[in-house]
Amino acid sequence: MEIFAALSTVLTDPILLGWVFLAAIVGMVVGAIPGLTASAAIAMLLPLTFYMEPLPALAFLYVIGKSGRYGGSIAAILFNTPGTAASAATQIDGYPLARRGMASKAMKVATVSSVIGDFIGEILLIVGVAWIASIALRLGPPELFAVYFAAFVVIGSVIGKSITRGLASAALGVLVNMIGLDPISSTERFTFGSFDLSNGISLVPLMIGVFVLGEVFAQIEERGKPSEMMETDVSDVGRNRLTWAEYRPCMPHVIRSSFIGAFIGMLPGLGSAIAAFVAYGEGKRRAQNPEAWGKGALEGIAAPEAANNAVSGPSMAPLLTLGIPGSTIGAILIGVFLIHGIQIGPTLFLTNGELVYALFACGLIGIVMYGIIGFYGAAFVGRFITRIPTQVLYPVIFLTAFVAAYTSRGNLFDIYIMIAAGFLGWGMRKLEFNPAAFVISFVLAGGAEETFRQSLLLSDNGIAIFVTRPVALLFLLLGLAALFVRARSLNRQARAAALQEA
């Protein structure tokens, strides 16, 4: 019931509503720009929010994440280039529909499905998060370490094409986090005598580097490549109107995909792209018209869009209850919580319950806002984006990244960190490593080490404590099982590819 009180608080605060509205627009525009992701925008805007109150700061970034996921569908439908990886599945049916002169109808289906998916995800989060937090309160350090271990393995192995490179990305994230003073004994680690390094690597410049500067490096390779926009003929109202009769067959797909997205969202690191493709595959398998999928089926747009937006809310559950970010956006939001002195984890609902429910309320209002803006204005957003010259946009982002990295601590060394992280992020993308796993592992490493060392202090039998406690053992086995299943799946794909080549 706390959510209703929170909704009334938020709805009566015009300044907060203004931030949510601005976030809905910013996220949509950023998500629709091919190559630029909501994570990049949030990382870049993060230092600005240090000067805001905690709720507007969190709500602003949280809603950018939501509308950014939806905004990716605009580019997928209009430009045949997904604005975000999560929209790649939307492109399969969205672009063929746009080629037939029904881009507006495709975008309306994407909007309605995104809104329903996001609402279902958010409501599941609101209903379930306090329950998860109450369970999390009963977990001791060994169980928590086992959860961290499972998160490392899942994040490293499940996303991307290569298990070894994914796990190496996670290991690199852990190593980079170790730079500085040991939090318990104050022993120097990997500082090589540098005073700057003894302060450790700050999360904000690292994220700005990986997600923003890394993308700027990547965009240099895209220079001069033209992007063609499908015309959205607003005068052809008849073909582009979306009726209930047309949308009704999409509803079962939207509901199913929303639950798929919500489930995948709860698992750390998997994210929207996987949810969208799983929902698309499952939708096509169950569809009454599978032959129409891939050629402009409305259901083929509805299923992945509902799934990728349903990820948004539940991906906050591990962050808010265990302090484990389920997504890159979650990892960035940790920065906001920390800078405002808010301790995340199971006690968050006891210490800052009002803030958390107000954040959820802002999320619900943000969904309505981007839904209305998108339903009536997605075509205009598409046209606006084609007018932004990327040759100017990316240098501006480049300069903004520098000042944003400096702003976080007022330290030039942080900018050097950002540059190194940016080059590393670009290299990781190029070599098919996993930058998201790198950043999330960087965030997780501190908590994982703390719980590991606390567990050893509690234990009379050394590391045997992790296998003698059933919940801890369960999570360790879950992590290993995820690794095994993924390895088998990749081997099978490799064998199929080899057979095809032969």
Place this chain on the structure above:
Amino acid sequence: MSHTRPPAPLAVGAALILLGIGATAASFNIALDQYGRWGARVFPLAGSLSLLILGVIELRSGQAARPERKDSSSLPAIVALLCLSVAYVWVMGRVGYLISTGIAAPLALWIFGIRNIWGLVVAAILCPLIYHLVFFVALGVFPPYGDWFDLLDVLQVN
């Protein structure tokens, strides 16, 4: 999603092994605590050894792979942007934010293909001005002053 082999497995494997060896050696240099326990060493060592093992696996998987040619036509522009990035921060430390951004803005635009001379001149003036007003005036962040010279000292603004 199609299955393709990730690029340059031999080079990546070798790099991971080298990084793993270096990090393992550095981990052993981390001092033990006052009771002689490995507490502070355990995680760095685990991360380093993981890299080493993953590098060996990558190297072994790469021995069967055929080398692929990669398009490297954008490499000069990427190197130029990297050099500009490092030089920008260094110059910022010497002559402050305004002048360094006034130099970096047109150079970044140039690297991205803008050749309009008036556009570059406008960027050199507007970019430092706008960023200064937003971040250092409106938000009140203390700007990075130059060791050698700073335009803010001359302009007497903050």
